[in-house]
Amino acid sequence: MDAITALHTRKAAPRLIEPAPAKEQLELIYKAALRAPDHAMLRPWRYLVISGAARNKLGELFVAALEPETEEKKNKLLMAPLRAPMIIIAVSTITEHPKIPAIEQVASTAAAIQNMSLAIHALGYASIWRTGAVAFDDKVKLGLGLKTSDEIVGLLYLGTASVEDRPVPELDIDDYFEEWS
Ligand SMILES: Cc1cc2nc3c(=O)[nH]c(=O)nc-3n(C[C@H](O)[C@H](O)[C@H](O)COP(=O)(O)O)c2cc1C
Structure with missing residues (x-):
């Protein structure tokens, strides 16, 4: 798939099933993340890749951390990581820097997530960027081995789209772009 087609056709897939990308494809996806723009080359990102039984452990961590009050909420948290065969948690490891504020380091990580989602799409797979509580x-964060100063910028759920696609929303360019002089 050429780059412009990938950019114009990517869309989030809320329901994802096996297969996830294979090892060689994952390397291409990871390399796309590592080409994110990065002010002062701080490399402010780190990625935790979770698949298989580790997804159950992640659900248990969500429950232990958020202490849901109802059985329904507990089950929702337990099941959340099972919505895809693989999850990449994108973390901004914020460095104190005189010229590069935290927001720029988070922005770099966000760009990396989008690079990955486009690579995933171009390879014929699908993903959805999620956050939430x-x-x-x-x-x-601590349960994942992170510091509380780290920012989880996104949980990128990836795999194969399980339902027939909804159409890509068509936005009007003129609603968002204007000449300024
Ligand atoms: C920072 C960020 C956080 C998001 N968090 C969630 C989320 O927790 N749950 C969700 O359903 N969608 C979330 N989304 C939105 C989806 O990733 C997706 O963009 C949205 O469903 C629209 O689909 P589209 O990307 O195909 O236009 C988030 C997007 C961003 C950029």
Whole structure:
């Protein structure tokens, strides 16, 4: 798939099934992340790749951290990581820097997530970028082996899209772009 087609046709897939990308394809996806723009080359990213039984452990961590009050909420958290065969948790490891604020380091990680989602799409797979309470919870961060100063910018769920695609939303260019002079 050429780059422009990939950019114009990528869409989030909420329901993902096996197969996930194979090892060689994952390397291409990871390399796409490593080409994210990065002010001052701080390399402010780190990625945790979770698949198989580790997804159950992740669900248990979500429950232990968020302490849901109802059985329904507990089950939802337990099942959340099983919505895809693989999850890449993209983390911004924020470095104190005189010229590069944290927001730029998070922006670099966001760009890396989008690079990965485009690579995933170009290879014939699908993904969805999620966050939610689990992404902002200090106990989740510590349970993942992160520092509380780290930012979880996204959980990228990936695999094969399980339902027939919805159409790509068509936005009007003129609603968002204007000449400024
Ligand atoms: C930072 C960020 C966090 C997001 N978190 C969630 C989320 O927790 N749950 C969700 O359903 N979609 C979330 N989304 C939106 C989806 O990834 C997706 O963009 C949305 O469903 C629209 O689909 P599209 O990307 O095909 O336009 C998030 C997007 C961003 C950029």
